[in-house]
Amino acid sequence: MNKLLIVGTVAFDAIETPFGKTDKILGGAATYIGLASNFFNVDAAVVSVVGEDFPKEYLDLLESKGVNIEGIEIVKGGKTFFWSGKYHNDLNSRDTLVTELNVLADFNPVVPQAYKNSDVVLLGNLHPIVQSGVLNQMTEQPKLVVLDTMNFWMDCALPELLDVIKRVDVITINDEEARQLSGEYSLVKAAAKIHTMGPKYVVIKKGEHGALLFHKNEVFFAPALPLEEVFDPTGAGDTFAGGFAGYIAQSENISFDNLKNAIIYGSNLASFCVEKFGTERMENLDKKEVNVRLKQFKALTQFEIELEE
Amino acid sequence: MNKLLIVGTVAFDAIETPFGKTDKILGGAATYIGLASNFFNVDAAVVSVVGEDFPKEYLDLLESKGVNIEGIEIVKGGKTFFWSGKYHNDLNSRDTLVTELNVLADFNPVVPQAYKNSDVVLLGNLHPIVQSGVLNQMTEQPKLVVLDTMNFWMDCALPELLDVIKRVDVITINDEEARQLSGEYSLVKAAAKIHTMGPKYVVIKKGEHGALLFHKNEVFFAPALPLEEVFDPTGAGDTFAGGFAGYIAQSENISFDNLKNAIIYGSNLASFCVEKFGTERMENLDKKEVNVRLKQFKALTQFEIELEE
Numbered sequence: 001m002n003k004l005l006i007v008g009t010v011a012f013d014a015i016e017t018p019f020g021k022t023d024k025i026l027g028g029a030a031t032y033i034g035l036a037s038n039f040f041n042v043d044a045a046v047v048s049v050v051g052e053d054f055p056k057e058y059l060d061l062l063e064s065k066g067v068n069i070e071g072i073e074i075v076k077g078g079k080t081f082f083w084s085g086k087y088h089n090d091l092n093s094r095d096t097l098v099t100e101l102n103v104l105a106d107f108n109p110v111v112p113q114a115y116k117n118s119d120v121v122l123l124g125n126l127h128p129i130v131q132s133g134v135l136n137q138m139t140e141q142p143k144l145v146v147l148d149t150m151n152f153w154m155d156c157a158l159p160e161l162l163d164v165i166k167r168v169d170v171i172t173i174n175d176e177e178a179r180q181l182s183g184e185y186s187l188v189k190a191a192a193k194i195h196t197m198g199p200k201y202v203v204i205k206k207g208e209h210g211a212l213l214f215h216k217n218e219v220f221f222a223p224a225l226p227l228e229e230v231f232d233p234t235g236a237g238d239t240f241a242g243g244f245a246g247y248i249a250q251s252e253n254i255s256f257d258n259l260k261n262a263i264i265y266g267s268n269l270a271s272f273c274v275e276k277f278g279t280e281r282m283e284n285l286d287k288k289e290v291n292v293r294l295k296q297f298k299a300l301t302q303f304e305i306e307l308e309e
Numbered sequence: 310m311n312k313l314l315i316v317g318t319v320a321f322d323a324i325e326t327p328f329g330k331t332d333k334i335l336g337g338a339a340t341y342i343g344l345a346s347n348f349f350n351v352d353a354a355v356v357s358v359v360g361e362d363f364p365k366e367y368l369d370l371l372e373s374k375g376v377n378i379e380g381i382e383i384v385k386g387g388k389t390f391f392w393s394g395k396y397h398n399d400l401n402s403r404d405t406l407v408t409e410l411n412v413l414a415d416f417n418p419v420v421p422q423a424y425k426n427s428d429v430v431l432l433g434n435l436h437p438i439v440q441s442g443v444l445n446q447m448t449e450q451p452k453l454v455v456l457d458t459m460n461f462w463m464d465c466a467l468p469e470l471l472d473v474i475k476r477v478d479v480i481t482i483n484d485e486e487a488r489q490l491s492g493e494y495s496l497v498k499a500a501a502k503i504h505t506m507g508p509k510y511v512v513i514k515k516g517e518h519g520a521l522l523f524h525k526n527e528v529f530f531a532p533a534l535p536l537e538e539v540f541d542p543t544g545a546g547d548t549f550a551g552g553f554a555g556y557i558a559q560s561e562n563i564s565f566d567n568l569k570n571a572i573i574y575g576s577n578l579a580s581f582c583v584e585k586f587g588t589e590r591m592e593n594l595d596k597k598e599v600n601v602r603l604k605q606f607k608a609l610t611q612f613e614i615e616l617e618e
Binding site: 090185186187188189206209210212218219220221223226227228229230257260261264265294298299300301302303304305 | 570
């Protein structure tokens with residue numbers, strides 16, 4: 001079984017959407033990625049940090065989904081990273097209400113010995129120095145390294161970000177971030193420029209408008225599934241990345257054709273994530289539902305035009 | 310050869326984008342639709358109105374593209390409809406600078422005798438009373454009627470718009486208009502509600518984010534092709550509608566599967582339209598280029614995931 005190493009936050013979230021609000025609930029990029037990895041035949045491990053206030057039941061949940069949690073440090077007397085946000089009416093944008101870094105402020109990731117030779121590494125959105133620090137601990141070059149990041153690091157830690165971008169195979173960012181990072185408005189040109197920074201593959205996430213996968217001169221598009229109800233977008237991008245990396249780790253195939261399938265899988269899982277608050281839908285999702293929706297993705301996108309010569 | 314009847318504006322446009330500006334050039338929905346219909350084996354005719362100031366060379370251009378112009382009334386002493394607009398930096402929104410209705414204010418469409426039994430009718434964006442007036446002149450029920458409209462008519466002539474919507478098979482509107490017309494935010498719910506108003510098929514145009522085709526519980530998505538340069542979005546929606554209707558008229562097949570192909574064809578032609586100012590790219594486009602891009606649409610969207618049971 002191939003190993004998938006996941007680095008990212010395990011956290012408390014408090015979320016407000018037009019449809020309701022939650023108290024502190026389970027959140028964090030690595031949590032969503034870990035839950036997504038459960039749908040693949042992979043040996044997944046999370047490297048993260050939490051405080052002593054973090055409920056054991058949340059860690060048990062990750063373990064019950066087959067995620068190795070040896071690399072989640074529990075800081076004695078520490079408080080867990082907390083994020084609170086409020087979504088606007090169209091759910092496409094949100095305001096951050098509270099960010100308490102807490103134990104994340106001094107996070108020094110330690111990769112468990114058994115995962116230093118992981119096949120696929122997914123560097124969730126964190127300070128680029130933390131992301132580089134994980135790569136430095138690998139004893140073998142992973143077959144694929146996927147980096148998720150955001151505009152915050154472009155603003156505050158660009159040199160460090162560019163350093164880690166050089167070292168990865170895939171970068172996943174949203175359309176605005178791709179434009180900021182490249183200085184190009186056209187996403188085709190932006191992807192081409194980001195290729196020259198290091199990543200062979202550029203994944204541009206467009207939320208409800210789907211995701212683009214660029215590789216050299218090739219491009220592939222995975223739409224978001226049109227849904228009757230979108231309840232809470234929190235974690236959708238992480239779930240997408242988790243589905244993407246999990247599929248690749250399972251199949252051990254990093255061809256462009258297989259990466260196409262991987263972004264379809266990522267979009268598929270993300271389409272469930274948004275249907276309930278927080279991690280609720282992902283906790284109770286089963287593989288049959290995923291397969292039904294995969295057929296819907298096929299119906300949504302596949303067509304048969306005969307090309308005239 | 311099947312007949313395609315096109316009703317819409319033939320006009321002057323003056324366009325400003327971040328990349329340049331034009332004087333008065335050839336424009337109008339029916340112009341773009343007519344140019345798009347040229348890529349199909351159909352007998353297309355335009356019903357419209359222009360003033361005496363309208364250059365004969367523009368009419369000759371349409372005729373040279375195989376479009377019958379018998380139904381374009383030339384009003385003696387009249388002035389042609391003129392629209393001027395300025396696009397914002399992201400090209401996704403624009404301000405209208407000038408709208409001079411001129412001869413369009415009293416437009417009373419007359420369908421040429423030979424096209425009163427057209428197979429497909431495309432009602433371009435016009436006052437819904439004009440659109441109904443065209444349907445009233447048909448001597449045989451068309452196999453398919455496609456209606457394009459916009460929020461302006463929802464604001465100013467909703468009862469008349471609802472009357473014509475009842476009579477059509479396909480409606481094409483953008484996402485905001487679908488929300489306004491239905492009162493539903495979710496596009497899935499919006500389409501379901503619009504189905505109950507009459508149209509069996511609902512096409513929701515999302516510009517650079519592609520187009521959705523809804524039919525009962527089925528949905529299909531055609532992405533926009535990611536382009537290196539988008540120069541001028543004017544006419545892209547009309548070109549899309551023209552490609553859609555032209556493909557259906559040619560194939561004489563109104564199954565859902567064939568309508569999927571039709572929106573891919575529409576997206577394909579629209580992807581060319583935006584590459585130059587106004588009608589320039591469409592005037593000089595050849596079928597080989599269209600076929601090359603059709604292959605790109607296939608590469609962009611087709612994937613092979615084996616479904617596990």
